[in-house]
Amino acid sequence: MPSATESSSPPKEAVEQYRPNLMNQSPAEFMRPTTRTRGTSNAKTNGVGVQVEDTRICVVMVGLPARGKSLIAQKVVRYLGWLSITAKCFNVGNYRRTATPQPNAAFFDTSNKEGERLRKAAAEAAVADMVKWFKKPDNLIAILDATNSTKARRRWIKERCDAEGIESLFVESKCDDEDIIMSNILEVKTTSPDYQGQDPEEAAKDFRERIKMYERVYETLDEDEADMTYCKIIDVGAQVIINRIQDYLQSRVVYYLMNLHIKPRSIWISRHGESMYNLSGQIGGDADLSTRGEMYAKALPDLVKQSAGDLPLTVWTSTLKRTAQTARYLPYEKLSWKALDELDSGVCDGLTYAEIAQNYPEDFKARDDDKYNYRYLGGESYRDVVIRLEPIIMELERSENILIVTHQAVLRCIYAYFMGSPQDKSPWMEVPLHTLIKLTPRAYKTEEERMFANIPAVSTFREKGSKAQHQETEESTRRNSPMISGEAKA
Numbered sequence: 001m002p003s004a005t006e007s008s009s010p011p012k013e014a015v016e017q018y019r020p021n022l023m024n025q026s027p028a029e030f031m032r033p034t035t036r037t038r039g040t041s042n043a044k045t046n047g048v049g050v051q052v053e054d055t056r057i058c059v060v061m062v063g064l065p066a067r068g069k070s071l072i073a074q075k076v077v078r079y080l081g082w083l084s085i086t087a088k089c090f091n092v093g094n095y096r097r098t099a100t101p102q103p104n105a106a107f108f109d110t111s112n113k114e115g116e117r118l119r120k121a122a123a124e125a126a127v128a129d130m131v132k133w134f135k136k137p138d139n140l141i142a143i144l145d146a147t148n149s150t151k152a153r154r155r156w157i158k159e160r161c162d163a164e165g166i167e168s169l170f171v172e173s174k175c176d177d178e179d180i181i182m183s184n185i186l187e188v189k190t191t192s193p194d195y196q197g198q199d200p201e202e203a204a205k206d207f208r209e210r211i212k213m214y215e216r217v218y219e220t221l222d223e224d225e226a227d228m229t230y231c232k233i234i235d236v237g238a239q240v241i242i243n244r245i246q247d248y249l250q251s252r253v254v255y256y257l258m259n260l261h262i263k264p265r266s267i268w269i270s271r272h273g274e275s276m277y278n279l280s281g282q283i284g285g286d287a288d289l290s291t292r293g294e295m296y297a298k299a300l301p302d303l304v305k306q307s308a309g310d311l312p313l314t315v316w317t318s319t320l321k322r323t324a325q326t327a328r329y330l331p332y333e334k335l336s337w338k339a340l341d342e343l344d345s346g347v348c349d350g351l352t353y354a355e356i357a358q359n360y361p362e363d364f365k366a367r368d369d370d371k372y373n374y375r376y377l378g379g380e381s382y383r384d385v386v387i388r389l390e391p392i393i394m395e396l397e398r399s400e401n402i403l404i405v406t407h408q409a410v411l412r413c414i415y416a417y418f419m420g421s422p423q424d425k426s427p428w429m430e431v432p433l434h435t436l437i438k439l440t441p442r443a444y445k446t447e448e449e450r451m452f453a454n455i456p457a458v459s460t461f462r463e464k465g466s467k468a469q470h471q472e473t474e475e476s477t478r479r480n481s482p483m484i485s486g487e488a489k490a
């Protein structure tokens, strides 16, 4: 990569050897694996190296209430969506709530015949909708989120799936850790629609009663169900038992599940401080921080402390100077990852957006038309960045509190993973410089909080159709622009 002072316009002949016919190229062709030269698309994958033909899987959650099932289910859906695998969660509780919005614990007593009837009806409605959803060829993985706590219920689901040619994968979260159960109860009583508007203490009491009702009939997955495909996660991953995993997509889901934990934690993300390239409007490169970027680096330890207190943190940076310089005053262990380097802009590295528009007008337009799939000549697309970030996401899931100092495009991809942002929107998300973002995964959504260092910086955001990045400072940008799927908080 060129340094901050070099001019990096490549000779025209060098460019031509990379140039595909962008106007005639279908999105599928943009989706080929991360080779840096021209190649053919692999029709057998969905563009992220995942073989998806002929496989439809129903992931059936199993577990007592407050064992993190909904959190796991939401995470699996978001992870798969991020990898361009269409997945959907069918939450049986949502079906049950249409007839019984806020039942008390007695409703879940198995000797309550009416309760039993309504709960079975809700499960049937969810499964029927799921079967209908699978009729669309692109729909590959459904998550059936419910306690599915008896062998009889699970057998019924398996038979329903078998009859439709859908594979079933049972995922049990079995956990006796009181702290984790308590923190889930706390979360449910404040966020579950079952207890909305109710006194939190009464809600917690009732929820505990409800758990007892389930405990009376609960049956863990065991050798009686040896013919079933399952993954049993005991004590948030301390032990994992897997049985009869049959194909690639199942093993991919199970590998992700094996890396998950449901302990409460947060992830902090920040772009590096303003760089010399940011000031001149050049993209890519490996420039040093500007004076204001250096001020942000100095302010970051306090900003982090205000948000994370004394929590132990590990800091991850890219291998580029601007992230290491930004992190250098942080008093935590640091790791640098090549996979966190900024999107490679290939032959456009070191140019301004206006220069790209002038020198490579076709490419400039193609990128605006489909920014997620567009791959820079000799460089990368957002889709490519997602693929190389997958090991980072896996490691992030295994870890506890992490602070990532990275780049605009990479941060957008990581943010999209946690927030489930759609692919056509995430590359256009505004991520101001000198802003720390805290993400906290919860059972029903990821919470977002933004903290501003109040150190001015240029805006590197470029709107679709425009040939230059914003002229105003980040200060005014951030006041006017919440991120696409979360409310910005000052």
Ligand SMILES: O=P(O)(O)OC[C@H]1O[C@@](CO)(OP(=O)(O)O)[C@@H](O)[C@@H]1O
Binding pocket: 271, 272, 275, 277, 278, 282, 283, 284, 285, 342, 343, 345, 406, 407, 408, 409, 427, 460, 462
């Ligand atoms: O995909 P777009 O919107 O061009 O954003 C990515 C660009 O952001 C920049 C800044 O303009 O990242 P960075 O934060 O690393 O400085 C460029 O280096 C990079 O090419």
